[in-house]
Amino acid sequence: MTADNRTARESGQASPLYVFMVASLLFLALAFFAVGQAGAARNGAQTAADAAALAAARESRDRLPLSSYLDMDSLTDLFGGELIGPDGCTAGNYYAEQNDAGMQSCVRHFDRWAYTVTVESRNPVGDTVLPGTESGHAVATATAVVEPRCTFEAPDDGDSPTPGSLSCDGDVLELDPTDLPDPSHLFDVRLAED
Structure with a gap:
């Protein structure tokens, strides 16, 4: 066997290895793309859930008949966190739909003034190399x-014309039943960890 024959015969042996490597890399790239699609769908659903929960809580706060x-x-309970405002789930549903999701549930808590919203994205993850993602x-x-x-402070005198005062960031506000502040000035809405 001559050196020229051996070189010609060995040059074709690496081709199957290269084909396998390229196919494997292509499959991995498609799998990472599928994971990215799922992550994007999850982020979109989380945005919709955040917006819906905030909208439900804000609607409840804004409709509070102070x-x-x-x-x-009642004022002691309200500013102590023991009373909650009216239902706000309708606004939560609207914001879920605006973010391309459907609201599965809106739970109004009764141990604190809070709303937990669960949403499902309207669009599926889509066709990928991973089975089951299309639906x-x-x-x-x-x-x-x-x-x-x-914080609410009751009046010292039981015959006081005012029901009490509010201490807000160092400012004291005497409550006047004929000129009540907007609930958005008295209550904050934020996302919770749970």
């Missing part, structure tokens, strides 16, 4: 809470 809570016990939808959950920005 004039209904002007007795000392899979991303699901996400978020909780938003309404917290007082102020």
